[in-house]
Amino acid sequence: MNHAPYIAVEGPIGAGKTTLASMLADELQLPLVKEIVEENPFLDKFYQDMDDWSFQLEMFFLCNRYKQLEDAVIPKLTQGQSIISDYHIYKNLIFSERTLKGIKRDKYRHIYHVLTDDLPKPNLILYIRADLEVLLERIAKRGRSFEEDISADYLQQLIQDYDAAMTSLAEREPSTTIITINGNEVDFVANPEHFGQIVHRVKECLSQ
Template identity: 65%
Template sequence: MKSAPFIAVEGPIGAGKTTLATMLSQELNLPLVKEIVEENPFLASFYQNIDEWSFQLEMFFLCNRFKQLEDTGAHYIQQNSPVISDYHIYKNMIFAERTLKGTKRDKYRQIYHLLTDDLPKPNLVIYIEAELDTLMYRINKRGRSFEQNMDPAYMKQLIADYKTGMNDLAKGENPPVILKINAEQLDFVQHPEHFRQIVNQVKELMI
């Protein structure tokens, strides 16, 4: 890579983004930027009524991630120092395009581009793919109260939206390198050799 690696770990809810990002941060001695999730005051309401609360939810996430990435740019990217994050800002559009409708979606698109177009973007994205049953199992296992009534139909659509979103990201302007990890084949938590395989791939791409 010509510039210092800015790595993002992505995937649908329950894919293991934060877990893998944390493990890689420790293994590669990289600072970690973690997204704010449970602090969002609209989460519980959103899962009870998506149409009513989606705009408030997405705006909270967007503003928090904007501030995080603005600081990341100042502290690491501008200093040409490597860093890893457990999200890519583009995930905001993946979720918003599904949950928002009409004028709210149009307004959100405008605000998204206004805030993010000049933010630093990852040059390496680790995209974790997983099947519906695996995601639902992991969501139930981690026990977040607001996720316990997660609609499988919503999750199934989210899997499809992520595949489309990652393809769009790969075709965009200055696209990142995308490393796909199949969570059905590589259990990086339970099998150290699987994690080592991922580490080796990431190291090769960081050069």
Template identity: 55%
Template structure:
């Protein structure tokens, strides 16, 4: 399982994680793992009243992501079948730290650590980031009803939280390379050349193998 490619794509809401994950899955014939979003019964209420519905929302995401990772480990990674996911379960701590009260967060972290203790670690993380204006434009374009009430200030804070969290991840997990992609300058959905550029960089990582310890790159 350690030599089986397991890639996760991360970044704030609306940055294009699922679109890029789908493209990678199609190009390399990887299994695509998509996070459960709209199925969360608390999410719409969360965007309307974050303080009231944050704990329920975060717990739903944590339990479902745990179950998804458990399934792909058994059905794919342990059978040497590559996987690309449009999230890393580490994101739960990013969101929870922003939205939960201290007492709730402390309890949440304990549950998170128990559930993720034996979860698979990705061999590569692709981190997408973009300006607030780009995120808002893409969120509006996909037209999800549950995202209609997202507060731009919350989205901006989330982007800043991601920057901090990804820097901490790189510091604490030097064996897991991180590719940073700027969503303001890369339009991999509408520009085929941008997507080819990303694939070329992924090819380099695959060729160097699971044991390489590469420097984080910025496109």
């Protein structure tokens, strides 16, 4: 792995991406880039009516993540500084392929590739995979009002979409290392030993 690793933490809604990314950033003394979620003005509307508001929602996320990468990630990597993020911009395709249809999906795909194809890609991804019951419990525990309308069917489909996306990323970006974390069994918040094991695996990858 190169001298300035770009680490991304990924997983479906409620997996604990931001928590783990924040913990690793503190442990490894790396700058952290956190995605903008609650600031998206279309979230409430989207979970109430996905068909009407999906394009606006996805475009807001795409433009904001692109701006974050342009302002916060690229300059640091250019200067040889490592960085950690609580998302991979590829997640925009994971969500949009499920929520958009027809011409809107085609337009979105085109805009996505125009904006992101030449952006730096993470060379280490921590993929937190968890079952539906675990995700629902964590979503309920954090109590975000706009997530109250998330359906179990949508979340279950998202789990499957993420599994497929990680397989696709492994094929599309062979230089990227993907570490899968079993979110059903690994509690990196409450169990220091579990977190220590993750840190050890990350350090092993960074030293290669």
